[in-house]
Amino acid sequence: MQNRRVYKISEAKSRIKNYCAVQDRCQWDVRKKLTEWGLMKSTKDMLIIELINEQFIDEERYARSFCRGKFKIKKWGKRKIAFELKKKNISAVCIQKGMEEIDEKEYFLELEVQAEKKNKFIKDKNHFSRKSKLAKHLIDKGYESDLVWKKIKAIYSK
Numbered sequence: 440m441q442n443r444r445v446y447k448i449s450e451a452k453s454r455i456k457n458y459c460a461v462q463d464r465c466q467w468d469v470r471k472k473l474t475e476w477g478l479m480k481s482t483k484d485m486l487i488i489e490l491i492n493e494q495f496i497d498e499e500r501y502a503r504s505f506c507r508g509k510f511k512i513k514k515w516g517k518r519k520i521a522f523e524l525k526k527k528n529i530s531a532v533c534i535q536k537g538m539e540e541i542d543e544k545e546y547f548l549e550l551e552v553q554a555e556k557k558n559k560f561i562k563d564k565n566h567f568s569r570k571s572k573l574a575k576h577l578i579d580k581g582y583e584s585d586l587v588w589k590k591i592k593a594i595y596s597k
Contacts, residue, residue, distance in 0.1 A: 473486060498533045499532075514553055516546075518582065520537075574587050577590070
């Protein structure tokens with residue numbers, strides 16, 4: 440469905456509440472949607488304040504669900520998750536609260552699973568090249584480089 444311009448505040452209010460009810464949204468997402476609808480800044484600000492007061496928007500709740508989802512479903516590391524949240528202007532405090540949703544044991548286990556899985560698909564015979572390709576893959580997924588290199592060292596010392 441193509442986004443159409445909204446001319447009535449009551450219509451915008453109803454549509455944006457539905458938009459927020461479908462899944463957790465942050466202020467950045469909502470402001471972007473309202474801009475697509477062609478609303479003035481003062482109207483956008485008023486609607487966002489109302490949505491926050493009515494708990495349609497909650498940045499901490501958004502950060503928590505974003506962290507859970509990106510880790511459990513997309514298998515992203517903490518660095519990539521934090522970067523994406525910062526792009527949406529989520530505060531450092533909310534990002535920290537969101538990171539609490541990621542269990543440390545699960546995180547290390549998932550890093551291991553991702554490393555083993557990718558390592559099987561790297562066909563290169565050169566050990567240096569294999570290690571660097573594996574490291575690049577895991578770091579691109581957002582895992583911390585020190586953890587990645589420890590894991591690679593453990594894999595190749597077997």
